Amino acid sequence: MSRTPQTQSDHAGTGGACDLGAIDDLACSATGIKRQAEKTEQQLARLTEFKDRFNSARADYTxxxxxxxxxxxxxxxxxxxxYEQLRCRIGAEDKHCLKRAVRQVFAEIRDCAGGWGCCADECDCEFDPSVGDEDTVASLAARIAQYEAQVEREAACFTRLAGEKDALPQRAARINADATQLLADVAGPDAGKNVIRLWAQLLVLRxxxxxxxxxxxxxxAYLDCLCKVLLCVxxxxxxxxxxxxxxxxxxxMDALRKKACEEKQTDSAAEVMEVYERLCRECPPKGTGDGGSAEEDDEDEEWEEGTGGWPGSKALTVDSGD
Known part of the structure; x- marks a missing residue:
């Protein structure tokens, strides 16, 4: 970005010929660099944590x-x-129907839970840091918001994957405990009344x-996925x-432009003198200096000689309609 707002201070005290807008540009560049450094510092804490978790992931997951x-x-x-105790106690039709029901329920679970496998999507890991002359504060804010939401999704994916070192053993232990309980239920006195439910539990556990x-x-495969997600973050x-x-x-820069505009409105005469010093230090011949019309020059001359009214008074004259 090199667009530099011109402010009243750009020419003040220098005879009007010295353009100091580059100082404002440098100051705003420093503001941008500072903000980028602050944001990077904020992000480093999470990135460092993720790096440490990745470095220990092979041993932890193994x-x-x-x-x-x-x-x-x-x-x-x-x-x-x-299975051996139940397979002859339930009909083929019920077995087939329960199998279909299990497929449907687990398909729905995968849909709502996001599915299994690697949650990294290389097609979504596209971030454009370039800034063009057409960009504005609003357009950059919108892109930042979009990227932040995307990064948070990837960070959640990484956190979920990294948590497998604890979640995986817990899932396996729970399945083993549920299987043990199911075997006890099958051997219980009420097993004959609940064969279909017991078979459903068997299919679910399998x-x-x-x-x-x-x-x-x-x-x-797990480590490759974890790496992809971390690089995306x-x-x-x-x-x-x-x-x-x-x-x-x-x-x-927008703030400087706004300030400069307010100063022009507050002390317009000073601004006129500044432009005068810059453009009119040597008086040009009448009628050629500022590109004004011949009629305007005649009005100015008559007013200066005391033979005419205030310049522009013709525009204020109301036609009586006589």
Whole structure:
């Protein structure tokens, strides 16, 4: 940005020929740089935290997979026992219908929960930090708001993924506990009255076991996703800081323009003298100096010689209609 507002102080005290607008431009640039640095400092705390969590993610997630794997194997063995005890006590039609119901419910869960797998979307990780002459405070503010919302979504994705080191073992332990309880219920005295419900619980637990790792195969797939999300947060945060600085500079320049306009209105005579010093230091021949019309020059001359009225008085004369 190089648009510099001209203020009254640009020429004051220098004979009117010295343009000091570059000082205002430099001051506003400094304001923008300061704001960019402040925004960067604010973002660094979260970025540093995310970096530390990523650096420990391989060891943490590998350990979580090992812990969860033990519970998952135990749950699978228990569910196999439940299956053997129930499979001959429920009809094929009910089995088929319950299977369809489970598919529908889990599809709805994935829709409302955002699905499994990597939550990073490379197509959405586009942040343009460039600022053009057509940009305004309003346009930059709108772009910043859009990018901030996008970065927050990516940051939430990273936080959710990084939390898998705790969430994964907890899910596996819960499935194992529920499987153990289901086996006890199947062996209970009321099992015959609730065969359909028990079979539904079996299908649900098997599905939860299948989706235990939330769509991630090997540990490397999880780490690749975590890296993509973190880089997206970094890219977006950097762009936001640049745009915040540019917006602060424009706000500064707008304020100077407003101040200069107010000063012109407050002391218009001083402004006229400033322009006079700049443009008319040597008096040009009459009728050629300022590009005014011949009629205006004649009015001025008559007024100066005392033979005419106030310049512009003709415009105030009302035709009587005689």
């Amino acid at each position: 350990k979580a997979r090992e812990t969860a794997g033990a519970d998952a194997e135990a749950a699978a063995r228990t569910l196999k026992q439940v 599905r939860r076991l299948e989706e235990l790792y939330r769509g991630f195969g090997p540990v490397s 970094l890219k977006g945060s950097s762009a936001i800081a640049v745009l915040e600085g540019a917006k602060a500079k424009l706000e500064c």
